[in-house]
Amino acid sequence: MMSKKHKNIPIFVPHIGCPNDCSFCNQKKITGVTEAVTPEEVDRIISEAVALVSSDTEVEVAFFGGSFTGIEKNYRNSLLTVAKKYVDLKKVQGIRLSTRPDYIDDEILNELKSFGVTDIELGVQSMDDEVLAKNRRGHTAQQTKNAAKLIKEYNFRLGLQMMPGLFGDTKEKTFETAKSIIKLEPDCVRIYPTIVIRGTWLHELFISGKYIPLTTDEAVEICAELVPLFLEKNIKIIRMGLMATDVINEGKEVLAGPFHPSFGELVESEILFKKAREMLKGKTGDAVFTVNPKTVSAFIGNKKKNIKRLSEIAGGKIKVCQNENYGRKEVTVVVS
Numbered sequence: 001m002m003s004k005k006h007k008n009i010p011i012f013v014p015h016i017g018c019p020n021d022c023s024f025c026n027q028k029k030i031t032g033v034t035e036a037v038t039p040e041e042v043d044r045i046i047s048e049a050v051a052l053v054s055s056d057t058e059v060e061v062a063f064f065g066g067s068f069t070g071i072e073k074n075y076r077n078s079l080l081t082v083a084k085k086y087v088d089l090k091k092v093q094g095i096r097l098s099t100r101p102d103y104i105d106d107e108i109l110n111e112l113k114s115f116g117v118t119d120i121e122l123g124v125q126s127m128d129d130e131v132l133a134k135n136r137r138g139h140t141a142q143q144t145k146n147a148a149k150l151i152k153e154y155n156f157r158l159g160l161q162m163m164p165g166l167f168g169d170t171k172e173k174t175f176e177t178a179k180s181i182i183k184l185e186p187d188c189v190r191i192y193p194t195i196v197i198r199g200t201w202l203h204e205l206f207i208s209g210k211y212i213p214l215t216t217d218e219a220v221e222i223c224a225e226l227v228p229l230f231l232e233k234n235i236k237i238i239r240m241g242l243m244a245t246d247v248i249n250e251g252k253e254v255l256a257g258p259f260h261p262s263f264g265e266l267v268e269s270e271i272l273f274k275k276a277r278e279m280l281k282g283k284t285g286d287a288v289f290t291v292n293p294k295t296v297s298a299f300i301g302n303k304k305k306n307i308k309r310l311s312e313i314a315g316g317k318i319k320v321c322q323n324e325n326y327g328r329k330e331v332t333v334v335v336s
């Protein structure tokens with residue numbers, strides 16, 4: 001049986017009045033600039049989106065942007081009521097939202113269940129208490145563990161988000177965070193390498209030279225090593241790097257750090273390079289690689305980066321052939 005296509009209907013809910021002041025977030029600065037979405041607008045957004053999807057598509061309403069369970073209860077419930085109407089009409093198959101680990105408890109989870117919420121994503125960011133404190137997150141790694149456990153006990157699907165490259169983070173701490181996240185058995189993860197947004201505390205630290213963000217190359221390298229850790233445990237990676245539209249919608253102005261509109265493709269390209277390099281071990285001469293047509297551009301790399309690097313390693317010419325019978329991650333090599 002063919003698996004269904006998937007569509008998210010994103011609805012940006014700013015956390016107006018958020019009492020926290022995370023180092024990377026400009027929510028305080030954009031409050032007043034960003035209007036809170038109304039239930040009527042949510043209704044319009046969902047009805048327009050569901051009218052356009054075909055019957056072979058599974059649709060989810062996704063409330064994102066802030067800490068959904070931290071916003072005022074009546075307002076939050078008014079938005080959920082609209083989303084639930086579409087769930088009841090079977091026009092929408094799920095409701096997902098993102099929030100902070102310290103905004104999860106039994107009462108909240110019961111409330112979310114009653115509105116048909118299916119997926120909860122937690123902004124974990126780091127599982128290192130020192131990194132969390134340095135970035136003024138206002139919660140501990142233990143609170144994340146407790147929240148993740150409770151979400152699973154209530155049978156929600158669990159998503160966890162991490163931010164490599166925060167103030168005080170190291171490569172070692174990033175990998176420890178990934179390992180701790182894996183232990184929490186999420187259904188999916190998002191990896192957002194830290195970027196510097198105007199008006200944030202990280203921005204101030206960056207200007208004073210106390211904070212140096214990851215370069216795009218470093219972030220790609222780190223993610224290329226993180227990806228296999230999650231995939232081998234069957235944890236889906238649903239996003240790497242912020243989308244250009246996230247940045248625009250959320251009023252973010254990126255000043256520094258590893259922001260790239262095709263960040264995910266850069267990581268895929270690096271993973272394929274590592275695989276190809278492995279295959280060349282002990283071989284020299286011209287080489288012909290065969291990959292799926294959809295993988296070709298990632299295999300070749302930005303500005304033919306991978307071809308150049310592989311050619312240097314092999315000491316010969318590199319040719320790339322396509323075979324649509326190959327899986328997306330499949331690569332073979334013949335060296336002459």
Ligand code: SF4
Pocket residue numbers: 015018019020021022025026027065066067100
């Ligand atoms: S990241 Fe979330 S919790 Fe932190 S300041 Fe921004 S809105 Fe508040």
